[in-house]
Amino acid sequence: MFIKLTRSGSHTYAQLVESFRDENGKPRQRTVASIGRVDETDGAVDSLLKGLLRARGKPTDLAVTPQVEFKSALALGDVWALDQLWKELGFDGLARVFRKARYITPVEHALRVMVFNRLCDPESKLGVLRWLETVSVPEVDTASLTHQQLLRSMDALMDHQEAVDDVVAGLLRPLIDQDLSLVFYDLTTIRASGLTEQSDDVRRYGMAKSGLIERQFMLGVVQTAEGLPIYHEVFDGNQAESPTLLPTLKKVLARFAHIKRLIVVADRGLLSLDNVDELRKVMLPNGQALEFILAVPGRRYGEFAQILKNFKAGLLMQKRKWSMRPAGTNCVW
Numbered sequence: 001m002f003i004k005l006t007r008s009g010s011h012t013y014a015q016l017v018e019s020f021r022d023e024n025g026k027p028r029q030r031t032v033a034s035i036g037r038v039d040e041t042d043g044a045v046d047s048l049l050k051g052l053l054r055a056r057g058k059p060t061d062l063a064v065t066p067q068v069e070f071k072s073a074l075a076l077g078d079v080w081a082l083d084q085l086w087k088e089l090g091f092d093g094l095a096r097v098f099r100k101a102r103y104i105t106p107v108e109h110a111l112r113v114m115v116f117n118r119l120c121d122p123e124s125k126l127g128v129l130r131w132l133e134t135v136s137v138p139e140v141d142t143a144s145l146t147h148q149q150l151l152r153s154m155d156a157l158m159d160h161q162e163a164v165d166d167v168v169a170g171l172l173r174p175l176i177d178q179d180l181s182l183v184f185y186d187l188t189t190i191r192a193s194g195l196t197e198q199s200d201d202v203r204r205y206g207m208a209k210s211g212l213i214e215r216q217f218m219l220g221v222v223q224t225a226e227g228l229p230i231y232h233e234v235f236d237g238n239q240a241e242s243p244t245l246l247p248t249l250k251k252v253l254a255r256f257a258h259i260k261r262l263i264v265v266a267d268r269g270l271l272s273l274d275n276v277d278e279l280r281k282v283m284l285p286n287g288q289a290l291e292f293i294l295a296v297p298g299r300r301y302g303e304f305a306q307i308l309k310n311f312k313a314g315l316l317m318q319k320r321k322w323s324m325r326p327a328g329t330n331c332v333w
Contacts, residue, residue, distance in 0.1 A: 004031075005038065012038045014045050074136040082116050083138050090171045097163045098156060109140045110153035125150045169255045172230050176256060182225040182263045185248060185270065187241050189216045204237035220244055222252055231255065242272040249282065249290070257285045268295040276307060 004017040014035040022028050036044025050060040086092060095108035117128045125147055132142040157164060191214050192203040208214035216237040223229045231252050235244060249264060262284060271294045282290040
């Protein structure tokens with residue numbers, strides 16, 4: 001059966017029609033019932049439609065226009081690639097740190113989405129929540145994340161920084177060449193807004209790279225020759241640069257004790273007579289001496305002329321001893 005519309009003058013009628021075959025097998029149609037005029041408001045057709053809708057449990061208001069809602073598709077290309085890289089590098093292992101500390105909320109998930117946002121579309125913490133509405137992050141219940149959880153996750157990261165650093169160091173060790181590791185160390189100043197000061201606040205007034213006194217904090221980074229950052233530390237904004245060199249190197253050596261040879265490269269801001277003397281005393285865990293390259297400002301060359309002269313003389317003496325050794329004798333210098 002089907003509905004057939006027929007016209008009579010200016011009116012259109014709906015009829016319930018049945019298809020069948022006669023005794024000769026030819027297809028025929030017969031009208032089972034005439035429902036009523038289609039163009040008549042609240043007529044027989046509308047009454048039948050309302051009855052059918054009521055039987056289905058649907059709204060019977062025929063005047064309501066169906067609403068169509070359009071939604072944008074969620075982006076997943078860059079986020080899913082980052083998620084796979086996150087897992088392959090082993091950063092999902094950070095979840096164990098916070099489970100051991102008995103955190104109820106998924107801190108690692110909150111940190112993961114903030115890192116992904118920083119790489120894809122940097123935003124504030126509230127901006128991260130808006131960004132999450134446009135992307136699909138695997139295995140993360142983004143709908144349940146709140147602004148408060150993001151802030152508390154940052155606090156958890158700082159409260160357990162040592163444990164987190166140990167996990168990250170374990171992931172980085174296989175990526176660092178143990179036979180010859182050339183690392184670069186440098187500091188930069190980052191300007192901070194605001195006027196209030198607290199006793200434990202790293203934002204201090206100090207000399208900025210621009211040559212002006214700014215409210216700032218300092219960021220020190222150690223990275224490999226390939227550009228891989230392996231250690232960082234935040235210092236007070238009024239911290240002098242040169243005293244940070246040795247403590248930072250000792251932490252790097254303790255964290256990456258498998259390195260057999262280490263050459264440190266630093267700029268002239270980290271150069272001091274004390275640093276040169278102390279650097280020559282630093283030994284690697286395997287007994288190898290630390291090697292270093294420090295830039296010397298032209299105006300201060302006279303201060304280091306004698307040190308460099310003695311250093312060069314020592315190298316020449318070692319080279320002379322090496323050349324005088326019998327053939328086939330191993331010599332390391």
